[in-house]
Amino acid sequence: MSNQWIVGVDLGGTTTKLAFITMDGEIVYKWEISTDNSNEGQFITSNIEKAINEKLNDLGQTKAKLLGIGMGAPGPVDYETGTILNAVNLGWKDNFPLKESLEASTSLKAAVENDANCAALGEMWKGAGNGAKDLVCVTLGTGVGGGVIANGNIIQGINGAAGEIGHITVIPFDGAPCNCGKTGCLETVASATGIVRLAMGELKKAESTGELRALLVKNGKVTAKDVFDTARNGDELAQQVLNEVSFHLGFVTANIANTLNPEKIVLGGGVSKAGDILLDSVKEYFAKFAFSAVRKSTQLALATLGNDAGVLGAAWLIKNKLNQ
Ligand SMILES: [Zn+2]
Numbered sequence: 001m002s003n004q005w006i007v008g009v010d011l012g013g014t015t016t017k018l019a020f021i022t023m024d025g026e027i028v029y030k031w032e033i034s035t036d037n038s039n040e041g042q043f044i045t046s047n048i049e050k051a052i053n054e055k056l057n058d059l060g061q062t063k064a065k066l067l068g069i070g071m072g073a074p075g076p077v078d079y080e081t082g083t084i085l086n087a088v089n090l091g092w093k094d095n096f097p098l099k100e101s102l103e104a105s106t107s108l109k110a111a112v113e114n115d116a117n118c119a120a121l122g123e124m125w126k127g128a129g130n131g132a133k134d135l136v137c138v139t140l141g142t143g144v145g146g147g148v149i150a151n152g153n154i155i156q157g158i159n160g161a162a163g164e165i166g167h168i169t170v171i172p173f174d175g176a177p178c179n180c181g182k183t184g185c186l187e188t189v190a191s192a193t194g195i196v197r198l199a200m201g202e203l204k205k206a207e208s209t210g211e212l213r214a215l216l217v218k219n220g221k222v223t224a225k226d227v228f229d230t231a232r233n234g235d236e237l238a239q240q241v242l243n244e245v246s247f248h249l250g251f252v253t254a255n256i257a258n259t260l261n262p263e264k265i266v267l268g269g270g271v272s273k274a275g276d277i278l279l280d281s282v283k284e285y286f287a288k289f290a291f292s293a294v295r296k297s298t299q300l301a302l303a304t305l306g307n308d309a310g311v312l313g314a315a316w317l318i319k320n321k322l323n324q
Contacts, residue, residue, distance in 0.1 A: 006318045007052060007069040007108070010115060010310030011035065011044070013089030017307065018051060020059075021315040023067075025126045027308060029059065041091035045098075045105040052106065067322065068109035070314035072118030073098060076160040082112045085160055111317035117154045117163060119303075120147025121313030123266050127305040132263040136256055137303070138165050138249070140271035143179060144187040144194075148260065165256065166191070170248045189248050192271050195224040199241045211235040228274035242281055250285020257298040258291045268303030275302065 002023055010017040012035060019030035033051045036043045052069075056062060075087040082099020084092060092098075102110040113121070120129075120137030129135045133152045139145035146165025148155040155162045166187040167180050175184020176197060188194045199222050203213060211230040216222050231238035253265050267279065283300050290298065305312060 004067045005065055006067050006315040007106075008311030008313075008315035009048060009069060009071040010118065010307075010314060011071055011073045011090070012115075013037065013074065016044075016048065016051075017311055018048070018055075019308070019311040019315070020055070020066075021312065023319060025312055025315070025319075027312070029055065030308070030311065031055065035090070037089065037091035039091070040093060041087070041096070044090065044092075045101045048102070049105040063107070066108055068111070068318035069102060069106055070118075070317035071098070071102060071110065071112045072115035072310045072314045073112055074115050077112055077114045077117075078160045079111075079113055079154070079156055082110065084112070109318065109321070111314075111321055113154065113314070113317055114145075114147075114160065114163075115310055116145025117147040118311075118313030118317070119145065119268060119305075119309040120149055120163075120266075121154065121316045122305055122309035122311070123268065123303050123313075124149055124152075125316045126312050127309060128266045128268075128301045128303050129264055134260070134262040134264075136163075136165075136253075136260065136262050136265045138253065138265065138267050139269040139303075140190055140192070140267060141269035142192055144185075144191045145269070148256075149262075150260065165252065168252050170252060186248060186252055190245055190271070192224040195227055195241065195245055195271065196222060198244055199227050199238070202237050202241055206237065208237050210237055212238045224271055225274070228277055232277050242277065246278065246281035247285050249282045250287075251289050253282065253300065254286045254289030254294075257286070257294045258289075261294050262298055264299050264301055266301050266303050268305075268309060272302050 005020040008019045008021050016033050016035045020028040076085045084096045084098045098112045099110045123129045124135050135149045137147040144166030146163040148163040167185045170186050171184030176188040178185035178188050212235045215226050227238045231242040
């Protein structure tokens with residue numbers, strides 16, 4: 001049994017990441033397929049089955065090599081029933097029985113969880129969490145996701161919607177509209193799109209010169225990466241945007257830490273590739289807003305797994321099931 005593999009799947013609206021992973025969390029093989037969400041998403045799980053069989057064949061293995069399949073999916077998931085409550089990007093109707101569909105397609109034991117929660121579990125298992133049992137993960141990508149792990153388990157909430165850190169309100173009045181339908185969510189100021197929006201707002205306001213404005217003139221737009229790169233080079237306007245983003249992240253993570261006192265709060269996702277310039281700045285505000293006993297014990301850290309966090313966390317779901 002110990003030399004068997006688990007299939008880890010990170011399902012996205014356009015791309016599905018797959019990996020064969022050992023019980024120790026080593027990735028044996030990883031690859032991607034495009035997500036076909038046509039016809040109300042009816043091909044998604046059968047395409048995954050096809051991809052797995054092809055890859056097993058390529059590697060000279062059979063289905064017997066596989067222990068089960070874990071999947072992270074976008075949207076709130078009821079872990080017990082394996083139902084995805086709402087998956088607009090995938091074509092599935094509300095309350096889609098994902099676990100059931102996956103088990104029927106693959107004839108493997110399946111487990112499904114929200115994708116941001118899987119990323120948190122991955123970081124707990126093999127990444128920045130380094131085995132920490134109390135961990136909060138904030139994924140800063142196109143949107144902002146969150147996962148809260150307490151005593152080794154994901155906090156689900158009554159409706160699978162716990163840990164939605166991206167939708168904590170940070171601008172209570174007149175905030176920008178969020179994808180969730182509210183306004184002023186953390187996602188509107190700390191996601192890649194939110195950072196660009198803040199930067200464009202500043203660029204419109206002031207007749208400043210500087211590297212960020214030069215990039216806007218040259219490229220007709222700026223990216224979140226441009227903001228961090230030019231801030232690192234001393235661009236004042238970019239530093240102002242960085243400061244605003246860091247304030248909100250420091251404020252939110254400190255208050256989460258004041259509530260949960262986790263061992264670590266991990267910042268992941270594409271935006272976290274900004275590295276220390278972001279982390280150090282968030283840490284300053286975190287220290288300002290965290291309660292003293294929390295400030296001394298809860299650490300802020302950058303995620304270390306990158307794109308692999310999701311498939312690893314998905315595989316962990318199966319490993320954890322087998323251990324129960
Ligand atoms: Zn929101």
